[in-house]
Amino acid sequence: MEERDFFDERTEPRNHMLTCPHCGKQDEYALSWLVRRKKSQLNGRADERDRARFAKALSYMVLRDDVAACKNIRCRKRFDLNGVKTMAFLD
Ligand SMILES: [Zn+2]
Known part of the structure; x- marks a missing residue:
């Protein structure tokens, strides 16, 4: 499985x-972030290795803008x- 299969992805200001x-x-500036929230569960085709990776995966977001x-x-x-942190983990 790809890393993107672990997350729901959307853009948020x-x-x-x-x-x-x-x-x-x-x-104050509204910057565009790509937010990857961890899915509540994996779908059926995950194997043991995928599940181990998924257990360790954390929701995070990446800054999409590089200029304002x-x-x-x-x-x-x-x-x-x-001056803006370009990547942050979410709770
Ligand atoms: Zn100025």
Whole structure:
């Protein structure tokens, strides 16, 4: 089985406070995350090895965006999301 068979996958926006490096203005940005939530159970074709891997699997999310566009109308520049953690485990 593939790792993706262990998870339900969807895209979710999450808000982050970010500071534009060009103008220094802080604002809230909705960034796009790919959220992989562990399924409640595996389907029938899982073998013993798959079940062992599934037992250890954790829900997690990966940041999809790598740049943001500044919300300051006098700036509007794009900047890298270097300060944002790009991967996080979920409870
Ligand atoms: Zn800016």
